[in-house]
Each structure stands twice: as C-alpha cells, then as structure tokens.
Amino acid sequence: MRTDILDIHDFYRSPLGGVARDFIVNRIAAAWGKGTGLKIAGFGYTNPYLEALDEATARFALAPGGQGVIRWPHGKANAACLVREYEWPIADASLDRVLIVHGLEEAPAPQRLMREVWRVLKDDGRVIIVASHRRGLWSVIDTTPFAAGRPYLRRRLEGLLRDSILRPTAWDSALFFPPVSGKLLVRVAKTWERAGAMLWPGLGGVVMVEAEKDMLTPVGLASRAGVRAIRPAIAAPQPLRHQSRRDNHT
Template sequence: MSDVMPTTVPDFYQTQAGAYCAALLRERLQWFWPEIKHQKVLGLGYAAPCLGAWQGRGALCFTALLPECGGAVGGTTFGGPERAVVAEAAHLPFQDEAFDRIVVMHAFRSEAQAITVLRGAGRVLRDDGRMILIGPSIFAGRLRQCKTPFAHDSAFAPTTFRRVLAQAMLQAERRDEALFFPAQWGGGSVRRGRAGDIAGKVLAPGLGSIALVEVVKNIYAPRPLPITPWRRLWRRQPLMAELHAEHPAKRKQS
C-alpha cells in the first residue's frame, strides 16, 4: 500500500488502513452505546464509516458532511444518499432537538471552528441526548496517525478542550481511546489492532492516539457574552463624553 495519504477523507476510508481504523472505532462506539434501537443518530463531519456500528440494530442513521472534508452525497454515506446532506455546521438543515445521538469526527480544524460545530450539533441534539467526539490525542496522536485524516484534525490540550465545551454549553462524561499504534502497522487485521489496543490500555493508559469523548448538554452553563460589543461600548464612551461637554456650550450660544 502507498505511504501517501489519499487526497480526501472519503478516499482514505476506501483503503485497507481506513477500513481498519473504522472497524476499531465502531467497536468502541458499540461499547459506549450498545443499544440505541428506534433512536435517531447523526454522523457529523465525516463520521459515516462509524455509523455502521449500529447496522441492523434498529437505529435510524443520518449523515451531515462538512464541505471541508471533501465529501459528497453518494455511496460512501451510511444509509444511502437519501439520509445524507452536505451542509455548514452553523446551518444544519435539521429541526431543533431532532437527534438522540450524534457522532462527530473529522470536524475540528481550529478552536473557533470546533465551537461553531459543537454549537450547531448541540442545537439539533435532544436535551437528554448524547454526543461522542472522535479526534487525535494531544499525546502525539496526529504524529502516530500522520498517514490518516486525523493528522489534519485539531488536538486540544485538556484546558482548551474544557473551554471549547463550555463555550458550546457541553460537558464531558466518559472517555475512551483507540489506535495506540499507527494504522499502517495493523496490516488490516482488526484482531491484531484490538489486541494492541487492549495491551496499550493496560501498559500505557491514556496514551492512545485517538480519543473518544462522550459529552452531554450542560443546560445550566451560562453562555459567555461576546467581547466585541463591549469593545464598541468603550469606544463610544469618549464620543458620548464629548457630546455632553459640547451640549452646554451650544445652549449658552443659543
């Protein structure tokens, strides 16, 4: 297999290494949510390869592809093109609280974008729903998966990650990890990758290259006020002071 990473995220998941990654991630997702029959699940970013975790289990799966992932509605989407859409994260074409579960993968390129994506996802997530965020670990996760799309995803430090969640009115509840070794090392053998992950969790817990974090809505979290309006207010104060100072002088002249 070539050492050159495919040009788009969907192309990678058509390769042997991509299928290997998706299979291991699906196993971890089944551990988080073993039974979600009759529930609506959304894959956001490019999470279509992971939605097969609930194939044949009664879940109704949809896919929202972000334009920056290079995805297109077609055969690579789980559930068929009738359940897939290409949309901006800030303008997802779904009603509020439409989904019981959301899987977000390959959706974060910066802190600001992550906040936008999570706010959009939080809008379409039920108040009692759950969301799983999949991304590279801060502990050299992107370096170990440099031949995969995870190399282009943002890896947030714990303090930054908590700040991002707070800005989106979310909070973390559970965490898991996968792919302790580069995807190319697995040789396409899911059994070998599973054994490597088990050994990694025993010998080096917390050092997996891919982190899976389950988050829920924090409905009591205060939403921070934007900074820009306050800056405008302070800029207006000198002008208002000048107007008040000129006003008495104008009255005397009149």
C-alpha cells in the same frame, strides 16, 4: 481548508483504515449499542461509523461544505448531505445523539460548531466526539486523515465542551498502534491496541469523549439584602468572546 472527501474515503477502504474504524466503533458501541430507537446525526466523515448504528430510527451523515460528500448508505435512500459548518438543516432539540469524527479538528470556529450541536440535541441528548490526540502518533505522522487540522488534549476538549454548555460524562482513547500500513502490523494491531490501553492509556491516537446537553446551569449572580446568591436559569449559549492571541496559538 478541509481534507478532501475522497482522501478520507480511500483511507477507510484500506486495511489500516478498516482496523482503525473497528477499534473506534467498539468504543462507540460500548456507549450507544446499535443505536436502537435513536435519531442520530454524524458530522464530519461518519459514514463508516453510522453503519454500525443500524438499529437507529433515523441516521443522517452531515458533511461540511469544504470537505465534500459521498452518497450514503449504499443501496438505500441517500441520507448524506453537505451542510454549512454552523447551520445544519435540522430542527431545534430534535436529535437523540450526535457523532463527530473528522469534524472538529478542521472546524474554523470549534465553539460555534459545539453550539450547533447543543441546538439540535434533545434535552437529554448526547454527543460523542472522536478527535485526534495531540500526544498520539496519529496526529504527527501525515499518512491518515487523523493528522489533519488541530489535535486536542483532554483538558482543552473539556473546556470547549463546558463553554458550550455540554457536560462531559465519559472519556476513552483508541488507536495505540502506529499508523503504518503493512500486513504484519495490521495482524498484530489487536494485541498492540490491548497492550496500549493498559500500559500507556494517555498516548492513544484519538481521544474520545461523550457529553450530555446541560439544560440547567448558573448563568448569573443576584444580590439581595447584601447576600450574593446564584440564580439558576435554563442554559443558553452566550455570545462568543474574542479569543486572545495566546488562545489562538495553543
């Protein structure tokens, strides 16, 4: 069961949500700028973040059916729609970038979601995932959408990406200040964020990763004249394996 769209929308209309959005947008802008010339889709609840990528050729906000959707952008032709978790109405290899915020933590099958990302990205496409960090306060204080679903550690997120033939290229963190509303906290959040990034970089409220589509990867071993050699081939997602009981509880 996903968090209701109205709860997420109301969070981003609050002072705390606005500050959180600004810190995360700064990290996204460092990687993608304003999205100049790019075709970008966001999955989860990405409306406030897509706003900053205003030089993109095209922007789409894809909302999972269990969450709900809000018309976006305001005052322009609607570019937001409900989609099935793993069946997006987007052609193969047609997007330059995919942004995921509030989309991974509550996904019933994260690997299937990542394979859908792989499918829609161009050969040189990239994805940025913003996920709640298991060691951060934002995943344990139940006052924001970042406390919903399954938080992630870097190693687990990296494994998920590699299993989906996506290669991590850059890591970052954000939201080092506690998720507590209040005028004073919001005013000092910038100072707190700067100090947290320097003093305890592993304790951010969200972990962020940029990954690229991996088109060439070893997919098997060939034996010839008694010699084992890796035979590279164009990558394609492999059939899902049943998770072990241990995996289901990590």
